[in-house]
Amino acid sequence: MSDNQKELLANIAPFGLRMQADLKERIKAAAERNGRSMNSEIVATLENAYPAFSKEFLEELSFLDQIDEIAAKLERVRAEAEEIARAREEVKKVDRAISKADDLLKKPKK
Known part of the structure; x- marks a missing residue:
């Protein structure tokens, strides 16, 4: 020895x-x-x-954590996109209502 x-x-x-x-x-x-x-x-x-965990294995674990974080962010973005799509539909409804009101105001009175 x-x-x-x-x-x-x-x-x-x-x-x-x-x-x-x-x-x-x-x-x-x-x-x-x-x-x-x-x-x-x-x-x-x-x-x-x-x-013992190798450096590469620990880096892979860290990468998996990053993937989980990205997936969570993506889910939040998707939820926001859905909210924006709903808001756009509401804006379209309001635009149609305004357009109808404009048409009614433009019609000559009998």
Whole structure:
């Protein structure tokens, strides 16, 4: 073991772990099959079960958040567009009413 590895190990705080005897035996057997200590076997298993997120993965998660934000904005824009369309229809109705009133005012009285 290199001095660097020894230094890294010296900076890792010990962690007590209680487990059932049969689980301990299974870990011991797996460690022997893999040529590791029980501690190394447990750490390798935990690393496999809880992998560190890569920078790329975190960027992808951030991108998905951005997509969700854009989707929410798009929904608000669509709702506003629908409101504008309803308002335009109301304006058209008012224009038609004004036009009819103008026509009535322009007709000669009998």
